[in-house]
Amino acid sequence: MKKSSLRYLLVLIPLSLSAITLTALVSRTKASTTFPGLYSSRVQINLTAVSPQYEQPTNVDDTKYLAYLPHSGFANQRTELVNAIILAKHLNRTLLIPPLFLGQVEGWQGEGRLWETLAELTDPKRRTQCRLDDSNEEDQLCAHYKRFGMLRWSWASDLAPLTTEFGVQYLERQDMSLQSLQDSLNIGPYDIYRITDEHPYAWDVRGGNTPASNNPRYIKHFRMNQLEVPHKVLHFYGLFGEGRVAADKAERDQIKNVLVFRNPQVVDVAAKYVQAVGGIDQFTSIHIRTGDGVFRRTLASRIPMAIERLHRVIGDRDSEPNDAAKQNITDENRVEWCINNQASNPRNAMVFVATDAKNPREDLAAVFDEFPCAVTMQDFPTSWLEPLQEASVATQQHIENWLLTFVDAEIAQQAKKYIPSPGSTFSGYIGAIHRQRINYTF
Numbered sequence: 001m002k003k004s005s006l007r008y009l010l011v012l013i014p015l016s017l018s019a020i021t022l023t024a025l026v027s028r029t030k031a032s033t034t035f036p037g038l039y040s041s042r043v044q045i046n047l048t049a050v051s052p053q054y055e056q057p058t059n060v061d062d063t064k065y066l067a068y069l070p071h072s073g074f075a076n077q078r079t080e081l082v083n084a085i086i087l088a089k090h091l092n093r094t095l096l097i098p099p100l101f102l103g104q105v106e107g108w109q110g111e112g113r114l115w116e117t118l119a120e121l122t123d124p125k126r127r128t129q130c131r132l133d134d135s136n137e138e139d140q141l142c143a144h145y146k147r148f149g150m151l152r153w154s155w156a157s158d159l160a161p162l163t164t165e166f167g168v169q170y171l172e173r174q175d176m177s178l179q180s181l182q183d184s185l186n187i188g189p190y191d192i193y194r195i196t197d198e199h200p201y202a203w204d205v206r207g208g209n210t211p212a213s214n215n216p217r218y219i220k221h222f223r224m225n226q227l228e229v230p231h232k233v234l235h236f237y238g239l240f241g242e243g244r245v246a247a248d249k250a251e252r253d254q255i256k257n258v259l260v261f262r263n264p265q266v267v268d269v270a271a272k273y274v275q276a277v278g279g280i281d282q283f284t285s286i287h288i289r290t291g292d293g294v295f296r297r298t299l300a301s302r303i304p305m306a307i308e309r310l311h312r313v314i315g316d317r318d319s320e321p322n323d324a325a326k327q328n329i330t331d332e333n334r335v336e337w338c339i340n341n342q343a344s345n346p347r348n349a350m351v352f353v354a355t356d357a358k359n360p361r362e363d364l365a366a367v368f369d370e371f372p373c374a375v376t377m378q379d380f381p382t383s384w385l386e387p388l389q390e391a392s393v394a395t396q397q398h399i400e401n402w403l404l405t406f407v408d409a410e411i412a413q414q415a416k417k418y419i420p421s422p423g424s425t426f427s428g429y430i431g432a433i434h435r436q437r438i439n440y441t442f
Contacts (some may be wrong), residue, residue, distance in 0.1 A: 066093040067173070067181065068236040069114050072107050074100070074261070074405075075425035076240045081153065082255050083245035084236075088168050090207045090224050090247060093234060095170040096181075100156055102402035103148035108238055112196040115237075119177035122150065131396065149399040150174070156261045156406075166255065181233065191232035200238060207247040215243055260433050261406045265387045270410035272384050273352070273377060277411075278339055283350035284313055285415035287408075287427045290363055291356040295424065299363070306419070307370050313417050316346035325372040331379070338373035348373050352415060354408035354430070377408060413437060 066088045070077045077100060088095035099122060106117055120126070120141065127150075130142035152172050153159060162168045173181075182189065197203070201217050207224030214221070224247070227234065239245065246252075277283045288306055289295045295302075325348055329337050341348045351374040357363040360376045368374050377385075388400040388407070405426070412418055413434040420427040 064091075064093045064231075065096050065171075065185070065233045066091060066236075067096040067233055068098065068239045069118055069176070070098045070101060071105065071109070071114060071238060072240060073105060073426060074102065075429045077101065077105075078256075078259050078429065079242055079425075080239040081259060082252060083239040083241070085162060085166065085168055085255050086207070086245050086247050086252065087205075087224075087227070087236075087239075088170075089166055091227055091234070095162075095168055096233075097153050097159075097170050097172045098176060099150045099172075099174055100153050101148055101150055102399060105148055108200045108240070110198065112237070115178070115196070119175075119180075121145075121148075122174060122176040124175055146398070149395070149397045149402055151395060151397075151399070153259075155395070156263050157259055158262065159258070161258045162255075165258075166251075178235075181235075185232065187232050192235050193229045193231040193233065194235045195237055197237040201241060201244075204241070204244045204246070207245075210246045210248070213243075213246070217241075218244070256432060257436055260436070261409070263391070263403075263406070265391045266403055266406050266410060269384060269387050270407045270414075273380060273407070273411045274414045276335055276380060277350045277352055277375065280414045281416040283352055283415050284310070284417050284419070285352040285354060285412035286310060286419040287354045287412055287421045287424065287430055288364060288367070289356055289421040289424045289427060295421070302422070303364065303366050305422075307367060309419050310351065310367075310371060313419060314346055314349045314351075316349065329372050334373070334379065335375060342373075347371070351375070352411055354412040356405065377404065377411070409433070 066084060068080060068084050070080055081097065084095055084097075087093075098118075106114070106121070108114070109117060121144070126141065127145055130139065130145050134142065134146075152174070154172060159170065162170055178189070178192065178194075181187075181192070185191075199219060201219065203220040203222055204213050204215055204218040205222045205224055205227065206213050212221060212223075218241075274280060286306060286309070288302070290299050325338070325341070325345070335350075338348055338350055342350065349371075351371050353360060353364065353367065353374050353376045355364065355376060360378060361368055385400070385404070385407075388403045391403060392398050392400045409426070409430045412430050414437070415434070418431055418434045420431045
């Protein structure tokens, strides 16, 4: 084993074990370093002009690291990781990959609150205590732990190509406290260059031969070489935003191809549904998001749009209304009847509806009335989902319900044609992996 590989292995072990909250660190450090020029468009400071207490990092080992704070839903976390991989590659730093959060995930937080929030939510001692003793229903933090799952990215995706194809060394963190990071790497607080954003779109950065940014969404624009600081750890706050970090488009697309949620249990479960609706490329799929915020409020207006888009994709406008299907289909024979009668009428086309609706045949009744051969996961035996419970046992977390979203996505992306839900980043993710499968580019 090479000496460098051994060093990475020795660091990985304590990264997953050490745990102290952020509070202790805050009391020991001076005001956290912020990315120059982010608070006001009138401030102009060169990032490389590091303040005196940061000029001489105390740890002299050659390995340098890059870290960041994850937040928001899966698609946004994936974008953050893509940005971090690009930064780590171009800055020649080992990437510290945070956990992948599922369920009710924390969003972006101002005033630097995300540092403490994630330290608290990932404290391994506290999480273990809550898991072993869940009798205290008044413990708000223990109750909060039940509303989200925390996995390693390597559990969901094969990360090996990050090193073999892109040359990025990486380690996976589970404890997001800064004190844990210090203990794991045997460094002091002044070895960490922290960037705390005051705005979710505080800055963007360009590297290589990429033209300078003029994206009005971001307050400040930087070049990659302005991030070349001498510190052991360069720790970003948030990295979300598709256009935030740009270098080479082909490189970015290739990294996206790696970061696909392809846990074997999820893939195996999805395969049952795909086979049931006729096989790969033998059906049409549509994603209809309903569950929260603007998607719930605008559902009534979006359902007619979904119906129209399905008609356009299937190409059944000139066919007669499918009264025969409505008369002959039952819940028990729906799939079999539709597969056997697809050739007789375009309106018999198999449609898989990926959705977060709790009662899709009620919430999306107009869609199923218009397309009698449309189905969701709920139209099939619940026993097909049992392997997801095994995943919960393996991870010591009740994650099976959150994994349904990824089973939905895996089914939908295997359709011949896929229709996204406008405005949904997760819907965009399904479309991306669908295009990847049929050899399109992102």
